[in-house]
Amino acid sequence: MRKKILVTGGAGFVGSHLCKRLLDEGNEVICLDNYFTGNKNNILELLNNPFFELVRHDITEPYFAEVDEIYNLACPASPVHYQYNPIKTIKTSVMGAINVLGLAKRVGAKVLQASTSEVYGDPHVHPQTESYWGNVNPIGLRSCYDEGKRCAETLFMDYHLQNGVAIKIIRIFNTYGPNMNPNDGRVVSNFIVQALKGEDITIFGDGTQTRSFQYVDDLVEGMIRMMNSDKSFLGPVNLGNPNEFTMLELAEKVVKLTGSSSKIIFMPLPQDDPKQRQPDISLAKQKLNNWEPNIQLEEGLVKAIEYFKNIL
Numbered sequence: 001m002r003k004k005i006l007v008t009g010g011a012g013f014v015g016s017h018l019c020k021r022l023l024d025e026g027n028e029v030i031c032l033d034n035y036f037t038g039n040k041n042n043i044l045e046l047l048n049n050p051f052f053e054l055v056r057h058d059i060t061e062p063y064f065a066e067v068d069e070i071y072n073l074a075c076p077a078s079p080v081h082y083q084y085n086p087i088k089t090i091k092t093s094v095m096g097a098i099n100v101l102g103l104a105k106r107v108g109a110k111v112l113q114a115s116t117s118e119v120y121g122d123p124h125v126h127p128q129t130e131s132y133w134g135n136v137n138p139i140g141l142r143s144c145y146d147e148g149k150r151c152a153e154t155l156f157m158d159y160h161l162q163n164g165v166a167i168k169i170i171r172i173f174n175t176y177g178p179n180m181n182p183n184d185g186r187v188v189s190n191f192i193v194q195a196l197k198g199e200d201i202t203i204f205g206d207g208t209q210t211r212s213f214q215y216v217d218d219l220v221e222g223m224i225r226m227m228n229s230d231k232s233f234l235g236p237v238n239l240g241n242p243n244e245f246t247m248l249e250l251a252e253k254v255v256k257l258t259g260s261s262s263k264i265i266f267m268p269l270p271q272d273d274p275k276q277r278q279p280d281i282s283l284a285k286q287k288l289n290n291w292e293p294n295i296q297l298e299e300g301l302v303k304a305i306e307y308f309k310n311i312l
């Protein structure tokens with residue numbers, strides 16, 4: 001059956017892949033975006049599809065549409081962009097959550113929140129399980145994003161408990177792939193763009209901090225499985241690739257795969273930069289039909305490098 005699905009932040013990196021996949025599965029998609037970090041180029045190929053509708057709207061304002069499902073992705077995700085206007089960032093997470101939950105309540109839609117591994121902050125538990133409550137600074141540079149996302153999770157749970165809204169919460173770990181903005185500022189796109197342009201590759205700190213990188217197609221598969229999962233399973237559930245790398249290892253892989261002559265340089269570590277991050281995905285495997293990432297780092301980097309080569 002064709003479903004009517006609203007994707008907020010649909011012109012962004014993850015949102016554009018999700019819109020395409022939902023249309024390919026025969027659904028009708030409304031893509032809502034204010035183009036803060038998103039880009040029409042990401043969804044250009046979808047514009048000819050009569051079942052795709054593009055709406056310029058800011059999710060801090062209420063939005064009304066008859067839909068069956070809502071994926072709430074609207075929020076800048078890169079530290080550079082979410083710190084540019086921190087008050088707007090937290091408003092987007094909190095008021096955005098209130099607005100999509102209000103809509104879901106009114107029209108009886110199911111609503112999925114794109115939360116983040118940032119809710120774990122600089123974690124004391126490794127790898128991170130969903131039962132870990134996190135170690136987050138409430139008044140630091142990253143707080144507008146981390147605390148905004150934490151508050152959104154609270155709102156989702158409260159709308160469910162108080163009003164019976166059908167909710168799903170996913171916690172996304174570092175994801176990369178085509179359609180990332182070359183100026184996005186996150187580490188994978190930064191390193192690839194620097195390597196392709198022959199510029200210095202900027203490692204923040206000594207490069208021993210770790211992240212676990214997930215290719216976007218694996219995430220989209222997990223998001224759809226979560227939306228379609230048993231009604232009683234609300235999450236939060238981690239979606240990420242558990243293979244962990246240091247930033248130094250990532251830089252070396254990017255240099256090797258691009259054949260670049262760029263040199264690696266070291267710059268100051270930003271405030272509150274988490275030292276390590278790795279998802280425990282046992283819950284996702286158990287609840288989402290054995291979901292696990294299929295695309296490992298080198299294979300995914302090759303695809304991302306190809307994309308950036310074409311657009312640069």
Ligand code: NAD
Pocket residue numbers: 008009010011012013014015032033034035036037038039057058059060072073074075076077078092114115116117171172173174175176
């Ligand atoms: P992105 O910046 O490419 O996409 C975010 C989209 O939201 C953009 O198109 C932007 O224009 C839009 N947007 C921002 N503020 C808005 C507002 N007020 N109203 C309407 N639209 C608005 O980032 P992304 O990587 O695609 O992330 C998508 C979602 O997934 C975000 O909610 C992010 O927090 C979450 N997430 C992503 C990652 C990741 O590694 N990519 C990790 C954890 C969580």
Ligand code: UDP
Pocket residue numbers: 078079174185186187188190191202203204205209211247269270273274
């Ligand atoms: N980072 C880096 N060089 C860059 C951009 C980021 O070394 O040009 C580091 C950053 O300090 C962090 C890691 O890479 O330790 C991941 O950063 P990103 O902004 O991609 O995501 P997040 O910190 O939110 O996980």
